[in-house]
Amino acid sequence: MSELTSALLAGVIVLALVLHLAWLARRSRKRDLAGLAVEEARIRTVIADAANVSDGTVGVITWEGSWNGQRVQLRTIVDTLATRKLPARWLSVSLTEKVAVPAIFDMMMRPGSPTTFSNFDHLEHTLPKAPGFPAEAILRTDKRGARFPQSLIASHIEIFAEGRAKELLITPNGVRIVWLLAEAERARYGVFRQAEFGGTALDPALIERLLVSMSALRDAINRHERQAA
Template identity: 80%
Template sequence: MAKVRSVIADAADISDRTAGVITWAGSWNGQRVQLRTIVDTLATRKLPTRWLSVSITEPVAVPGIFDMMMRPNSATTFSNFDHLPHILPKVLGLPAEAVLRTDRKGVAFPQDLIALHTDIFAEGRAKELLITPKGVRIVWLMAEAERARYGVFRQAAFGDAAIDPALIERLLEAASGLREAINRRERQAA
């Protein structure tokens, strides 16, 4: 909790007792934010994973849900990506491994602008970018379970994979910067 509060001073644990999920909510730079760690032990994965979900929960000027998932080869426990019915064509500049989905057919998203804010996906650890009228979320791979311990004992141990305040700050800055750019463009167009 201290590491989270070093970035989000008023962070409160709002976890709902879901196994493997811890959730904090608070404010950062005048915006409502939410952090969540999720242990994903889906049987379809080679190893259990621990995800960090960072969200800015403030309005975004988009016409529906825009979900960019990197390498979506199996179901996820942290996203509704698989339930979004429409695949979007990609513009140049978005990651080659990304698949885009939306809840509304025929809507336009500012993909050119979004592409300018996806640098964080080049590192290979960012898994999802979700943009909705209610906010922006980035999901990051914190760690995979230790192979030996999981192979022998079926225990999802993540070693020293702790929350890094600098990473939280980077992800919040990325989500916030994208949200601000989308809203600025919408204001200029109006």
């Protein structure tokens, strides 16, 4: 085979590979867009005016809207930090209304490694736990000496007993719960280093449950503060 023929053959192979990769990328984008449309439709069964306000951050999709007259935010986050055994897909649900707390209250379950969805690791002060909190939970705040109605909070976190809720964040500006939707398929990630989550879809019933739980907690804290005033 001549050098010219070899070069032409190599060029054809490279071109075929480039075209195949481009086709795979287009197919992946179409699949992602279709999946995003399905998730948005599911979200709107709970939050009718939900709007996609994503800022382009890779792996993060954000929706904002209103629920029962309260401002809310939903965010899905793909966490591929190397410190995790498997990539994870998280659902962050926030109720962005005022809460009568003096500082940040952050409860993290099993905080063994950094996360992409929380500033928990940057909070300097660990709080002693009142009875009723899970044994695996660590409480932190950004303000030394800040006092919180811990017994009241502990009475509103039944949802954490299911093992998939990761974080409860309470600030003067709202309440947030982070929930583990899925971990990447072990076999595919182990071989191809691709984070696939088995087609896990958002469950409107789960979104509703999280919003109801956070709304009840916020109302209880605000009512407690009014009664104490």
